[in-house]
Amino acid sequence: xxxxxxxxxxxxxxxxxxxxxxxxxxxxxxxxxxxxxxxxxxxxxxxxxxxxxxxxxxxxxxxxxxxxxxxxxxxxxxxxxxxxxxxxxxxxxxxxxxxxxxxxxxxxxxxxxxxxxxxxxxxxxxxxxxxxxxxxxxxxxxxxxxxxxxxxxxxxxxxxxxxxxxxxxxxxxxxxxxxxxxxxxxxxxxxxxxxxxxxxxxxxxxxxxxxxxxxxxxxxxxxxxxxxxxxxxxxxxxxxxxxxxxxxxxxxxxxxxxxxxxxxxxxxxxxxxxxxxxxxxxxxxxxxxxxxxxxxxxxxxxxxxxxxxxxxxxxxxxxxxxxxxxxxxxxxxxxxxxxxxxxxxxxxxxxxxxxxxxxxxxxxxxxxxxxxxxxxxxxxxxxxxxxxxxxxxxxxxxxxxxxxxxxxxxxxxxxx
Amino acid sequence: xxxxxxxxxxxxxxxxxxxxxxxxxxxxxxxxxxxxxxxxxxxxxxxxxxxxxxxxxxxxxxxxxxxxxxxxxxxxxxxxxxxxxxxxxxxxxxxxxxxxxxxxxxxxxxxxxxxxxxxxxxxxxxxxxxxxxxxxxxxxxxxxxxxxxxxxxxxxxxxxxxxxxxxxxxxxxxxxxxxxxxxxxxxxxxxxxxxxxxxxxxxxxxxxxxxxxxxxxxxxxxxxxxxxxxxxxxxxxxxxxxxxxxxxxxxxxxxxxxxxxxxxxxxxxxxxxxxxxxxxxxxxxxxxxxxxxxxxxxxxxxxxxxxxxxxxxxxxxxxxxxxxxxxxxxxxxxxxxxxxxxxxxxxxxxxxxxxxxxxxxxxxxxxxxxxxxxxxxxxxxxxxxxxxxxxxxxxxxxxxxxxxxxxxxxxxxxxxxxxxxxxxxxxxxxxxxxxxxxxxxxxxxxxxxxxxxxxxxxxxxxxxxxxxxxxxxxxxxxxxxxxxxxxxxxxxxxxxxxxxxxxxxxxxxxxxxxxxxxxxxxxxxxxxxxxxxxxxxxxxxxxxxxxxxxxxxxxxxxxxx
Numbered sequence: 001x002x003x004x005x006x007x008x009x010x011x012x013x014x015x016x017x018x019x020x021x022x023x024x025x026x027x028x029x030x031x032x033x034x035x036x037x038x039x040x041x042x043x044x045x046x047x048x049x050x051x052x053x054x055x056x057x058x059x060x061x062x063x064x065x066x067x068x069x070x071x072x073x074x075x076x077x078x079x080x081x082x083x084x085x086x087x088x089x090x091x092x093x094x095x096x097x098x099x100x101x102x103x104x105x106x107x108x109x110x111x112x113x114x115x116x117x118x119x120x121x122x123x124x125x126x127x128x129x130x131x132x133x134x135x136x137x138x139x140x141x142x143x144x145x146x147x148x149x150x151x152x153x154x155x156x157x158x159x160x161x162x163x164x165x166x167x168x169x170x171x172x173x174x175x176x177x178x179x180x181x182x183x184x185x186x187x188x189x190x191x192x193x194x195x196x197x198x199x200x201x202x203x204x205x206x207x208x209x210x211x212x213x214x215x216x217x218x219x220x221x222x223x224x225x226x227x228x229x230x231x232x233x234x235x236x237x238x239x240x241x242x243x244x245x246x247x248x249x250x251x252x253x254x255x256x257x258x259x260x261x262x263x264x265x266x267x268x269x270x271x272x273x274x275x276x277x278x279x280x281x282x283x284x285x286x287x288x289x290x291x292x293x294x295x296x297x298x299x300x301x302x303x304x305x306x307x308x309x310x311x312x313x314x315x316x317x318x319x320x321x322x323x324x325x326x327x328x329x330x331x332x333x334x335x336x337x338x339x340x341x342x343x344x345x346x347x348x349x350x351x352x353x354x355x356x357x358x359x360x361x362x363x364x365x366x367x368x369x370x371x372x373x374x375x376x377x378x379x380x381x382x383x384x385x386x387x388x389x390x391x392x393x394x395x396x397x398x399x400x401x402x403x404x405x406x407x408x409x410x411x412x413x414x415x416x
Numbered sequence: 417x418x419x420x421x422x423x424x425x426x427x428x429x430x431x432x433x434x435x436x437x438x439x440x441x442x443x444x445x446x447x448x449x450x451x452x453x454x455x456x457x458x459x460x461x462x463x464x465x466x467x468x469x470x471x472x473x474x475x476x477x478x479x480x481x482x483x484x485x486x487x488x489x490x491x492x493x494x495x496x497x498x499x500x501x502x503x504x505x506x507x508x509x510x511x512x513x514x515x516x517x518x519x520x521x522x523x524x525x526x527x528x529x530x531x532x533x534x535x536x537x538x539x540x541x542x543x544x545x546x547x548x549x550x551x552x553x554x555x556x557x558x559x560x561x562x563x564x565x566x567x568x569x570x571x572x573x574x575x576x577x578x579x580x581x582x583x584x585x586x587x588x589x590x591x592x593x594x595x596x597x598x599x600x601x602x603x604x605x606x607x608x609x610x611x612x613x614x615x616x617x618x619x620x621x622x623x624x625x626x627x628x629x630x631x632x633x634x635x636x637x638x639x640x641x642x643x644x645x646x647x648x649x650x651x652x653x654x655x656x657x658x659x660x661x662x663x664x665x666x667x668x669x670x671x672x673x674x675x676x677x678x679x680x681x682x683x684x685x686x687x688x689x690x691x692x693x694x695x696x697x698x699x700x701x702x703x704x705x706x707x708x709x710x711x712x713x714x715x716x717x718x719x720x721x722x723x724x725x726x727x728x729x730x731x732x733x734x735x736x737x738x739x740x741x742x743x744x745x746x747x748x749x750x751x752x753x754x755x756x757x758x759x760x761x762x763x764x765x766x767x768x769x770x771x772x773x774x775x776x777x778x779x780x781x782x783x784x785x786x787x788x789x790x791x792x793x794x795x796x797x798x799x800x801x802x803x804x805x806x807x808x809x810x811x812x813x814x815x816x817x818x819x820x821x822x823x824x825x826x827x828x829x830x831x832x833x834x835x836x837x838x839x840x841x842x843x844x845x846x847x848x849x850x851x852x853x854x855x856x857x858x859x860x861x862x863x864x865x866x867x868x869x870x871x872x873x874x875x876x877x878x879x880x881x882x883x884x885x886x887x888x889x890x891x892x893x894x895x896x897x898x899x900x901x902x903x904x905x906x907x908x909x910x911x912x913x914x915x916x917x918x919x920x921x922x923x924x925x926x927x928x929x930x931x932x933x934x935x936x937x938x939x940x941x942x943x944x945x946x947x948x949x950x951x952x953x954x955x956x957x958x959x960x961x962x963x964x965x966x967x968x969x970x971x972x973x974x975x976x977x
């Protein structure tokens with residue numbers, strides 16, 4: 001296959017050799033430590049048997065709920081663990097719950113054992129000492145993750161995970177559009193503005209602080225400002241004003257042309273998807289590259305929907321599972337996290353008929369049999385190929401999130 | 417023994433509300449007992465005041481809350497005044513009781529789909545009548561003025577006020593008063609307004625304040641129908657309370673206190689306004705004008721009631737259609753592809769949450785019924801009359817915004833290791849269930865014909881046997897209805913279940929609200945439908961059971977009930 005430009009650029013022959021060497025070294029280390037680890041892992045497995053894990057995970061999507069139910073059946077039969085899905089409508093509420101427990105002095109026997117998390121929520125829990133000691137590196141299946149090729153697996157919105165959360169899946173912002181109503185989709189922030197002005201009322205985004213909405217703001221900011229090194233650092237008043245200036249200008253121009261003249265916004269990504277299906281809007285965004293394909297399959301979107309990204313690329317990140325500091329079932333929570341990272345669970349998750357969430361495992365670290373399973377997964381009619389999905393842009397430091405949301409509030413709600 | 421009942425009832429109320437409020441007041445002033453932070457400051461209030469659009473949030477809460485209460489009350493009064501002697505009156509009673517049983521969230525979801533630009537009404541008339549090939553970009557739901565929220569609240573609150581007013585009317589001997597008024601030549605409407613309204617407004621005051629407080633503080637319905645830029649204050653506080661940024665907790669606490677102040681001022685405002693109206697109307701009351709037949713005037717409230725019931729029924733019907741849909745796109749009037757796939761796939765998921773809903777509702781309704789019956793019997797035997805403060809106490813959970821004390825109460829539950837237990841959920845539900853049971857049962861209990869008890873007593877029957885063999889069977893109908901209302905109230909609880917249950921207990925309502933955030937109407941429809949059906953079944957049973965139990969006793973048939 002003809003190598004893409006990006007790959008040629010950042011993979012010189014020398015760096016390729018180095019990365020292979022590092023990979024081999026890591027593998028060797030992993031092999032050496034397998035014995036020592038296997039023993040403790042066996043201990044973890046036996047401690048886990050018979051425990052109940054309360055897995056707090058967003059419950060708004062039936063397909064994800066079904067997937068978690070399947071995982072619950074599998075860990076029950078294989079490890080004797082009862083996995084209970086606590087369906088959450090906002091992960092922040094769970095952060096608040098663990099805090100309430102800490103406030104009340106309940107430092108063990110907490111009600112949350114495992115939590116689906118990333119970004120700002122993770123940063124909050126980490127800095128508030130609400131998370132258990134590092135565990136991710138001790139999971140056997142973590143060796144299948146290539147942290148060189150997938151830096152987001154250990155760096156969550158630039159915050160080092162330090163093993164306090166274990167990667168679960170990968171996401172990237174993509175745009176959905178109805179081909180029956182949009183001939184050629186706009187592939188940059190500037191084009192999107194022009195399109196919206198030519199098609200008033202047919203574009204909107206979830207209301208920040210919803211994460212899809214905030215990610216959209218970040219996406220526009222990156223597209224307009226380029227990759228400013230300040231974005232990898234905690235935001236300051238000066239860097240924030242400098243980098244986000246073009247974003248606010250853009251927002252001011254586009255808002256009157258948005259759905260409901262920018263006076264109302266859908267609550268989240270799935271409500272946004274419903275608006276496309278209802279024909280109220282023609283372009284939307286999602287953080288699941290295969291989300292449109294699986295929605296078509298489930299009768300939630302018309303078959304004419306396809307996806308696209310900006311020519312300059314879109315933001316991608318990983319999502320994780322973490323164990324709160326006062327979990328009552330640490331061992332079994334680790335076993336569940338390890339199972340979620342297994343080729344079996346990851347392959348099933350990537351199937352658009354099941355969920356369509358991209359794996360965090362590296363293809364070259366899988367056994368040939370496992371690699372074949374991944375290769376056989378259909379991509380789905382509306383999903384872009386990995387080549388079409390590049391480049392992937394890095395998340396800015398989480399401190400940008402709060403500032404973006406506050407400024408959005410001030411400008412959009414304050415002036416409405 | 418019986419003496420313990422009022423004390424227990426008070427305990428159930430006071431402890432959660434007081435501890436919860438305390439735990440909310442402290443952080444509002446920067447104090448966090450758990451974190452040993454005792455520095456007093458007003459930072460949270462400064463942040464609150466600096467929130468973009470906070471002024472409009474407050475204004476929106478006030479206009480929607482007061483507007484909805486006023487419209488509901490006017491609708492109820494004008495309907496009763498103009499129709500109490502007509503066949504439509506009995507029908508209204510029959511049709512509106514079920515609307516009371518439908519949970520707010522389910523109703524909001526149904527109404528939102530009905531009136532949205534891509535909703536059912538638009539689908540029915542497009543594109544042939546409207547020319548809309550694509551839905552118009554019109555703000556019909558979540559409109560900036562909060563009209564959609566007002567409509568939603570009116571649909572839910574009117575039946576409540578209607579049934580409460582009926583109970584007050586039976587206490588006030590409406591029929592006898594009206595015969596006197598009519599024989600003096602008063603028209604039906606003017607006669608009602610001059611001779612009945614002033615008598616029943618007193619007992620109605622607390623229920624009206626409860627409706628006012630609820631409308632000002634509603635969260636689940638507002639999440640679906642209210643505007644979001646900015647949202648009403650209660651929704652804003654709810655969002656802050658769940659923000660991952662821990663500093664927001666202080667702001668949330670300050671917001672909760674502000675919400676409390678908002679409710680208190682609205683009640684004070686309402687009470688002043690009512691006094692002024694009463695004072696201003698004195699000349700009108702005694703001017704001797706008799707009024708006409710008022711036949712024409714009945715049309716507006718009558719059609720208001722019909723519209724209200726139709727909207728509620730259509731909203732729930734749309735949920736039923738969605739539950740058996742595969743594809744249903746604008747502008748199809750009905751689904752293009754029907755399917756029972758969703759019921760097959762998600763039907764089994766309904767059993768566990770439905771079981772929890774039923775269990776909690778049965779326990780909460782049962783305990784509430786026992787406490788209220790015990791307290792009423794105690795009151796009767798001691799010939800006590802409840803002081804005004806007891807009534808206010810009973811109404812506390814309905815008057816204090818839930819968001820104001822639930823977070824604090826949660827901390828108490830965690831301290832006592834009760835959170836996440838069934839007892840915690842039942843206790844929290846009791847707070848909201850008990851007042852309704854008291855409302856539904858109190859007047860009926862006190863209106864009991866004591867001559868029956870006296871007769872039994874002269875025959876040597878003791879007070880306990882009188883209670884079990886005479887009082888209870890005769891009062892079976894209102895008792896069962898009170899039970900059904902309690903059941904419906906419990907099933908509909910969202911925030912209390914989430915806060916007390918540590919998220920570990922899934923009920924139909926928590927599932928429906930979570931799924932509503934997921935945007936698959938086919939599944940939301942299924943859950944909302946079942947959530948609405950459950951209380952309806954209990955209502956039907958409560959209505960049907962006495963008829964069957966007493967099928968052999970002529971004096972206890974429906975006719976006199």
